[in-house]
Amino acid sequence: MPMKILKIISKSMTFLLFLLMISVAMLSIISHASGGKPTVFGHQLNVVLSGSMEPAFHTGSIIAVKQVEGNGTGFQAGDVITFLKEDNTLVTHRIVEVLQNGDHVQYVTKGDNNDAADLEPVLAANVVGEYTGFTVPYLGYILTFATTKEGTALLMIVPGVLLILYSIITLWRAIGTLEKRQEQKQVDQTS
Incomplete structure (x- = not known):
């Protein structure tokens, strides 16, 4: 050479x-x-730990989630949100229905790959962010290790x-x- x-x-x-x-x-x-949780330019980088949202994003992918400002209201059916469950785990699922009772807003969510909606509606206050459409397949495995x-x-x-x-x-x-x-x-x- x-x-x-x-x-x-x-x-x-x-x-x-x-x-x-x-x-x-x-x-x-x-x-x-x-x-x-790494945050870059106001977007939190989360690692996908399950296949519940396939084919939108796969297990081991990194997704960018824009952090919610305010009380977590204003989302509609079809939006993909990241929310905090009672056991302090983050879940990213699609909103299939918005439940509003006065000032109280809850979201019925479902993983695209799941057969049924999640058992418990998500309180608007528990919404952490909204999926931005940015995903990098398999990089989550490296990020988790890193x-x-x-x-x-x-x-x-x-x-x-x-x-x-x-x-x-x-x-x-x-x-x-x-x-x-x-x-x-x-x-x-x-x-």
Whole structure:
């Protein structure tokens, strides 16, 4: 392979490793600062843990949820919302019916892949956000791993070690090239 192609590949790999390290560091910082759920530009990134909303999004996907401002009212049938259940788990399902009794609003929700609606209507106050239509398949598996202590360490250490090894190899080659040039210079001077 020509040297130019090797240099391009080398620089690309360095950039990608550096980008991976920075991304994992930022993800880890954002995740810990927001209490476990990464938030980017007012959108919470959630990992899909079940197939209840397939084919809209699959298990292991990351979805962006725009955080709700106000009391969680104003949604209509067909909207996909993320809400907090009584056991403090987040669920993202589609609204199939809006129940309004005076000022009290509740939503009947259902996963697109489920046969029946959810058992309990969702109180408007429990709505955390609305699905924005942005999803990245399978990235949730990596995000879940990256937010663990082991994942953060591994995803920071491996690229860091690879960058250090690359730097050592590059320095070694540069020193070798300089030594060859000096040897050639000495040979040329003695001739």
